[in-house]
Amino acid sequence: MIDLASLSPEEILAFLLENYDKKEAIRPFFGDEIFRWIHSRWEYDTSRYSNIPKRLRDFLSNETFLPKISAKYRLISRDRSEKLGVELKDGEIVETVYIPFRNRATVCVSSQVGCRFGCSFCQTAKMGFRRSLSPSEIVSQVYLFLKEGNRVTHVVFMGMGEPLDNYENVIKAVKILNNPLGLGISIRRITLSTVGLLPGIKRLINEGMQINLALSLHDPIPEERQRLVPAEGRHPIKKLLPLLMEYYRRTSRQVTFEYVVIEGINDTPRHSRQLTRIVEGLDYKLNLIPLNIPGMDRKTWHRNKAVVLQFKEMCLNAGLKNVTIRLSRGVDISGACGLLAGRNRRDSNQRR
Numbered sequence: 001m002i003d004l005a006s007l008s009p010e011e012i013l014a015f016l017l018e019n020y021d022k023k024e025a026i027r028p029f030f031g032d033e034i035f036r037w038i039h040s041r042w043e044y045d046t047s048r049y050s051n052i053p054k055r056l057r058d059f060l061s062n063e064t065f066l067p068k069i070s071a072k073y074r075l076i077s078r079d080r081s082e083k084l085g086v087e088l089k090d091g092e093i094v095e096t097v098y099i100p101f102r103n104r105a106t107v108c109v110s111s112q113v114g115c116r117f118g119c120s121f122c123q124t125a126k127m128g129f130r131r132s133l134s135p136s137e138i139v140s141q142v143y144l145f146l147k148e149g150n151r152v153t154h155v156v157f158m159g160m161g162e163p164l165d166n167y168e169n170v171i172k173a174v175k176i177l178n179n180p181l182g183l184g185i186s187i188r189r190i191t192l193s194t195v196g197l198l199p200g201i202k203r204l205i206n207e208g209m210q211i212n213l214a215l216s217l218h219d220p221i222p223e224e225r226q227r228l229v230p231a232e233g234r235h236p237i238k239k240l241l242p243l244l245m246e247y248y249r250r251t252s253r254q255v256t257f258e259y260v261v262i263e264g265i266n267d268t269p270r271h272s273r274q275l276t277r278i279v280e281g282l283d284y285k286l287n288l289i290p291l292n293i294p295g296m297d298r299k300t301w302h303r304n305k306a307v308v309l310q311f312k313e314m315c316l317n318a319g320l321k322n323v324t325i326r327l328s329r330g331v332d333i334s335g336a337c338g339l340l341a342g343r344n345r346r347d348s349n350q351r352r
């Protein structure tokens with residue numbers, strides 16, 4: 001059985017031509033039409049594909065499948081962002097977040113169940129790694145929100161998992177989301193956030209796509225970064241920087257550095273000075289993020305915000321130019337940066 005929603009229109013057509021016994025009945029536009037049903041109308045019941053012959057629809061029902069994913073639980077934040085616990089066909093749960101803000105509506109998708117990279121401030125890391133998501137499981141997270149009448153302008157791969165550790169499926173998902181027969185979302189409105197896996201970035205350079213790249217830096221000093229982001233050991237920042245430069249040269253896309261500011265750990269003048277060396281020669285944005293802690297009270301939240309404001313000043317004084325603060329949304333529903341983690345089935349039943 002083949003996963004129909006993970007295929008491009010060309011791949012759908014090739015599959016039909018290869019596997020359907022009445023090849024003469026296959027019209028060249030069937031690939032496009034089936035793709036449209038799935039990715040533009042979000043119709044996962046192939047028996048409803050009314051412009052496809054009945055016999056071919058039966059073939060699709062017998063020989064292909066579409067992802068079975070559903071919202072297992074939903075949490076709505078005071079700031080209107082919304083988190084879904086999405087149950088996959090094998091019972092695993094990933095979390096995905098809808099963030100409407102001004103004229104933007106962003107979906108933050110997960111690309112893996114759990115993660116193997118063990119960043120110290122991240123709740124997903126605590127789950128360990130379970131498996132990677134298929135392209136269809138990734139794009140279907142976006143469709144869950146669209147089906148409910150929400151609009152979507154941006155997609156960010158900042159949910160559970162390391163996108164470059166699931167490279168092929170993530171790139172396929174990006175191409176599906178970008179396809180004008182489906183959602184047609186501009187590549188420039190899609191962001192991949194990574195700890196900086198060297199082979200993945202090398203491949204991305206050759207992909208020729210103007211996708212936004214966000215590097216989870218969190219500390220510019222290698223031996224200190226490794227404590228926060230253990231991937232620094234095998235994917236060191238000194239090898240990453242020339243690749244980021246090359247990525248910028250090829251795509252002309254600004255590179256974003258993400259930086260969770262942790263009081264007493266990575267918020268000193270030494271860090272801000274070192275950051276100036278990291279960004280040299282790049283068109284960059286340094287995105288400072290307050291530390292999010294599960295169950296954090298308002299006092300801690302305000303304290304962490306103050307720490308970020310102070311570090312921003314330090315960065316500006318050190319000569320850094322494009323420094324922004326990303327005030328996480330959905331903190332009260334654990335939908336913010338570093339807080340995503342699939343609840344187990346018993347928890348999720350209680351929270352529906």
Ligand code: SF4
Nearest residue numbers: 115118119122125161
């Ligand atoms: S921050 Fe990203 S890469 Fe690091 S453990 Fe969490 S999900 Fe994995």
